[in-house]
Amino acid sequence: MTWIGLLQIVIYVALVVVCTPLLGNYMAKVFQGEMVFLSPVVRPLERGFYRLAGVDEQQEMSWQRYMAAMLLFSVAGALATYALLRGQARLPLNPDHMPGIPGYLAWQTAISFATNTNWQNYGGEATMSYLSQILALMSHHFMSAASCIALAVAVIRGFMRHSGRTLGSFWADITRTILYILLPICMVITVVFVAQGIPQTLSGAANATTLEGAAQTVTRGPVASWEAVKMIGTNGGGWFNTNSAHPFENPSPLTNLIELVMIVAIPFAMVWTFGRMVGNVKQGIAIASAMTFIIVVGLAVAVPAEKIGNPAFTKLGISQSSTGTSPGGNMEGKEVRFGPILSAVWATVTTSSANGSVNAFHDSFTPLGGLVPMVNIQLGEIAPGAVGSGLYGMLIFAIVAVFVGGLMVGRTPEYLGKKLGIFEVKMAALAVLIPIGTILAFTAVSVVIPKGLSSILNPGPHGFSEILYAFSSQTNNNGSAFAGLTTNTNYYNITGGIAIFLGHFVYAVPILALAGSVVRKPRAGATAGTLPTDTPLFAGLLVGVVVIIAALTYFPALSLGPIVEHLRMAAGTLSG
């Protein structure tokens, strides 16, 4: 690795470390209704929205009402998106005359964007009108991210409140998230992106003549504003089919760095917010440490795998070393501007964070390089995860960890002073099992029926990986595609939509039920028998629980895909 590469990583880590407490403290103030520097401008706007919607921001909700509000809000958004996509040909802001979206594709897309998944069975620039991109899809970038953050805040309140009954107001939480956090950040970043050359226009495609005299249509649109919220909201869905590998989505090393920071900015800040709101920042740091460890392990596997490349090429005498004109390593499916290292870093970060944007083709990664994104997703994207689900996903594992720790020391398990009973552990178990069951069941069915098998482009273990990745990514609301699998079919649109729905909403129900249960309990002080949860020991226990539960659950499936593929590649029998 060159010194410039190392410097980029140092700057990246430094920016994340600086942003986390700043944004985390700010978000804690916003969610506790305190004054922030934007209040003089935003507060009147916020009040106006409540008045317009007839919402009383002081009226708090039980967990059932909070969850139902989130569900109804999201499904109403999905239905509106479905209608817009179906009728886009007859609607305005369609300068490139895009036809209406087919029913199954519109259905899957509507669910995908309403849930912050943003799995795309279409190429945006060749399918969507500007109205669809902006009103039907980009609006969900804000709303779905806000509802994820709101859910996480409700879970935090469950642990911070003493003998309470309610978890806050869903309407107030999403309004504050959008007005105080997402919109201001996006407005600033959009200007930076425009300055870096990302288009921001409604003028339709440009017609250009190449140096060879050929006519070329250059698609564009309000990409800068899309890109900003796509990254900060851990949405990940691209304006263009090639996502952040496209020069209009990611034109320079600076935009690459900014986008990488934005992917993890709110997820890590959310953990800080958690520590601040429960009154002990060290609790947040312990969780952030576990998250960081998981992501570093992923980088330590993926980066060398892509940098070393394919041993079959080495045997043929083909050099994979970096030279003045080539970055070296495994360059199949990668942007030359980014090379194997930055592509592997992006793939690891985007899958451990539930962002799902890509700047390289994961299907073309080496087996181990592709294994890392897949495992990151299957762990539940908790390192640091999505804007909200990363935190509450990790808290579920923390509850399982204190339960296991409690069994070890013979004490009632408790977390943050809340004693955990049968109900809480049942809900944590349900939250762990719902995505696992969904992913494995859909994958198992798809590899035995013709409708599932007919979409595979690469038969054998790689084809299995394509299907396993597709359902892992959709169920856990990542949205990145391994690709190589034709998923714009009726079968994959329907099964994908169902998997996304189960992995987002049904998964959230036991988590909020758990929060609704612990909020009623008093917060007891720590005693000599309390398992401390703000120590490196607990962070280690947490990592162990994550690995044991999630990784071993998927080990048999991974053995049939990337692991056997790696062994065959090493043995030189992959093509046999």
Place this chain on the structure above:
Amino acid sequence: VLDVVLVAGLLALLALSLFFIVGCAALEPPETGRHGEVSGSVRD
């Protein structure tokens, strides 16, 4: 017809989730007792 079927499918998923909320709520223990312990919890 396809639109009706797909919208009905989405509403069916919504109904499933709402039913799941009711199901989880039914599993909730009764009001907490002394020190927040619930019936059946492992005691110190």
